[in-house]
Amino acid sequence: MSHMQMTTKERVLCVLKYLFLALCVFVALFPIIWVIMSSFKTNAEILSNGVALPKTPSLTGYRNALTISPILNYFGHSIIITTVSTVLNVLFLAMAAYVFARCRFRGRDVLYFILSLAMVIPMTALLHPVYSVIQALGLYDTKTGLILVYTALNLPMSLLILRGTFLSIPRALEEAAYVDGAGFVRTFFQIMLPCAKGGLTSAAVLAFLQSWNEFTFALVLTSGQDARTLPLSLSYFTAQFSFDYPAMFAAVTIAVIPSIIVFAVFQEQVVSSLTAGSVKE
Amino acid sequence: MASITLKHIQKVYPGGVKVIEDLNLEIQDREFIVLVGPSGCGKSTTLRMIAGLEEVSGGELYIGDRLVNEVVPKERDIAMVFQNYALYPHMTVYKNMAFALKLRKTDKALIDQKVHEAARILDIEHLLNRKPRALSGGQRQRVALGRAMVRDPKVFLLDEPLSNLDAKLRTQMRTEITKLHKRLQTTFVYVTHDQTEAMTMGDRIVVMKEGVIQQVDTPQNLYDAPCNLFVAGFIGSPQMNFMDAQVRLRDGKYVVALGPYELPVSPEKQAALEGYDGKNVTLGIRPEDFHAEGALLADGDCIVEMQVDIAELMGADTYFHGVCAGTQLNVRAPSHIHAPAGSLLRLAVDCKKMHLFDQESQQAILN
Numbered sequence: 331m332s333h334m335q336m337t338t339k340e341r342v343l344c345v346l347k348y349l350f351l352a353l354c355v356f357v358a359l360f361p362i363i364w365v366i367m368s369s370f371k372t373n374a375e376i377l378s379n380g381v382a383l384p385k386t387p388s389l390t391g392y393r394n395a396l397t398i399s400p401i402l403n404y405f406g407h408s409i410i411i412t413t414v415s416t417v418l419n420v421l422f423l424a425m426a427a428y429v430f431a432r433c434r435f436r437g438r439d440v441l442y443f444i445l446s447l448a449m450v451i452p453m454t455a456l457l458h459p460v461y462s463v464i465q466a467l468g469l470y471d472t473k474t475g476l477i478l479v480y481t482a483l484n485l486p487m488s489l490l491i492l493r494g495t496f497l498s499i500p501r502a503l504e505e506a507a508y509v510d511g512a513g514f515v516r517t518f519f520q521i522m523l524p525c526a527k528g529g530l531t532s533a534a535v536l537a538f539l540q541s542w543n544e545f546t547f548a549l550v551l552t553s554g555q556d557a558r559t560l561p562l563s564l565s566y567f568t569a570q571f572s573f574d575y576p577a578m579f580a581a582v583t584i585a586v587i588p589s590i591i592v593f594a595v596f597q598e599q600v601v602s603s604l605t606a607g608s609v610k611e
Numbered sequence: 612m613a614s615i616t617l618k619h620i621q622k623v624y625p626g627g628v629k630v631i632e633d634l635n636l637e638i639q640d641r642e643f644i645v646l647v648g649p650s651g652c653g654k655s656t657t658l659r660m661i662a663g664l665e666e667v668s669g670g671e672l673y674i675g676d677r678l679v680n681e682v683v684p685k686e687r688d689i690a691m692v693f694q695n696y697a698l699y700p701h702m703t704v705y706k707n708m709a710f711a712l713k714l715r716k717t718d719k720a721l722i723d724q725k726v727h728e729a730a731r732i733l734d735i736e737h738l739l740n741r742k743p744r745a746l747s748g749g750q751r752q753r754v755a756l757g758r759a760m761v762r763d764p765k766v767f768l769l770d771e772p773l774s775n776l777d778a779k780l781r782t783q784m785r786t787e788i789t790k791l792h793k794r795l796q797t798t799f800v801y802v803t804h805d806q807t808e809a810m811t812m813g814d815r816i817v818v819m820k821e822g823v824i825q826q827v828d829t830p831q832n833l834y835d836a837p838c839n840l841f842v843a844g845f846i847g848s849p850q851m852n853f854m855d856a857q858v859r860l861r862d863g864k865y866v867v868a869l870g871p872y873e874l875p876v877s878p879e880k881q882a883a884l885e886g887y888d889g890k891n892v893t894l895g896i897r898p899e900d901f902h903a904e905g906a907l908l909a910d911g912d913c914i915v916e917m918q919v920d921i922a923e924l925m926g927a928d929t930y931f932h933g934v935c936a937g938t939q940l941n942v943r944a945p946s947h948i949h950a951p952a953g954s955l956l957r958l959a960v961d962c963k964k965m966h967l968f969d970q971e972s973q974q975a976i977l978n
């Protein structure tokens with residue numbers, strides 16, 4: 331069994347490997363942990379010793395966050411806008427992606443190319459045109475306006491993921507359904523959508539995260555209290571004369587926790603569908 | 612239950628690839644017909660046109676008396692079994708089998724009864740609550756058959772249903788599908804590239820090559836009287852031996868000259884060779900139509916000698932590979948015949964079972 335035991339050199343390498351990974355994890359997690367930790371401290375504690383643990387963890391930061399900004403309202407808006415836009419995005423793009431994956435029609439490839447091109451256009455370049463369109467539609471400062479924009483904003487990514495998913499499903503499955511007596515629409519909803527579950531989930535997660543964290547459009551397309559989303563609430567804390575750091579960090583914590591939960595729950599599916607197709611089963 | 616008629620069927624794929632030019636075929640009601648041919652010859656295309664999964668580019672396709680060129684699959688009352696099974700992965704076996712019936716708004720109790728009956732016949736009752744993922748290849752194949760069965764379709768279409776199974780299971784499923792056909796009394800159209808499957812299963816076999824039907828006949832007739840070189844070479848395993856030979860007139864009778872040998876042609880077949888005197892032809896003899904047994908060698912007419920290269924013992928038979936009159940030969944003999952490599956083996960040719968083919972047209976001159 332001697333070959334099973336590690337030589338000294340291997341052992342050192344192994345330790346180094348773990349040290350390196352630990353460093354990576356630390357670099358990635360430190361800011362988030364620091365923010366969450368600091369949200370339980372007082373202003374004085376943060377300013378005197380930034381990295382120490384809170385002496386007596388207090389919820390004052392959270393209480394202040396709720397009074398300084400309408401964070402709960404915004405949280406509600408975010409939930410509505412993000413959920414609806416994600417559902418619409420995935421539903422419509424699943425249909426579009428299916429057609430792109432399966433139907434032959436004139437101009438298909440050009441159309442697909444144009445739609446994917448949206449991925450390389452920087453978001454800031456879209457600000458003004460989108461603002462004008464939303465304004466013209468009378469949707470300025472409404473949830474509907476933001477829902478519309480977010481649905482469209484995630485179009486290229488969802489289309490890419492979902493088309494790939496449908497392409498990977500064998501055609502014989504649909505043909506079996508047709509022969510069994512299902513029409514086009516039923517085949518799509520009862521056979522293809524369930525088979526595309528992995529792709530749908532990851533498209534939805536990515537769309538959710540994108541919409542949840544979106545700041546620029548939310549800022550430009552809203553003005554009042556009816557449609558503002560969670561990322562905007564953070565600006566309340568930096569705008570004060572004296573910074574209330576614990577309150578700000580508490581707000582940040584409230585804002586990031588849903589993203590973390592969503593990603594943690596679906597992480598495996600997202601990763602596997604992003605690499606899908608690279609390895610044949 | 613229905614007959615199927617293909618009249619002057621054409622298929623051109625988008626991009627202009629003409630796969631089938633002019634295909635004519637009549638499939639009888641309740642017949643088990645096998646489409647066989649090498650890969651890419653248009654078998655699947657033909658089957659998929661019958662199913663309605665591919666458009667017919669020209670000609671007329673009838674199921675029963677009904678012209679179905681423009682009829683969508685779900686209205687053709689056909690069932691299809693796919694090569695890779697195509698089971699719905701998110702449904703249990705039960706739901707897979709019940710799906711088609713549900714779409715037809717069949718009564719729940721009736722669905723239940725039919726699914727259980729089919730499952731019992733196929734011996735998959737204990738699997739009804741499993742998902743396809745949790746089944747072996749053979750079990751999936753049974754489910755696919757069950758899904759087709761529950762519907763009592765007019766026509767069963769099967770596209771290479773056994774090619775994903777291992778050899779042993781394939782032999783077993785072969786007999787089961789044949790039994791199923793007897794039991795269901797329905798028209799079966801079965802596609803395969805494997806001549807053994809075709810020979811063992813079909814009532815009639817359609818041999819295809821490059822989109823053209825070569826011959827349609829019962830397995831026995833195809834084997835005994837192939838209409839051209841392609842069919843002769845495709846049907847039968849091991850393959851028929853082909854040799855260059857010449858037709859000669861000897862004492863007013865035609866004989867086939869093969870190197871130093873002259874093989875007689877039986878009197879009733881003489882007429883077929885009219886006009887071939889002196890012409891080169893291809894002589895075809897199946898490996899089992901050579902005989903090395905002592906009794907048959909007594910008659911001096913049809914004797915040839917083969918230089919043995921290899922002897923392969925298969926159990927009941929031995930295959931001898933060697934050279935005779937300058938051509939490679941395969942001979943199948945009972946295993947009590949022994950001939951070591953390098954030895955000369957005397958063989959009696961069963962001259963009644965000779966096949967002659969025209970070298971230009973490749974058509975059979977006599978069988």
Ligand SMILES: Nc1ncnc2c1ncn2[C@@H]1O[C@H](COP(=O)(O)OP(=O)(O)O)[C@@H](O)[C@H]1O
Binds near residue numbers: 657
């Ligand atoms: N969708 C398609 N588009 C273009 N050519 C096709 C298509 N499907 C099949 N073919 C061509 O048609 C020919 C016959 O195919 P197929 O019917 O699948 O053969 P088989 O089932 O006998 O192996 C092949 O040469 C194949 O390349």
Ligand SMILES: [Mg+2]
Binds near residue numbers: 654655656771
């Ligand atoms: Mg095929």
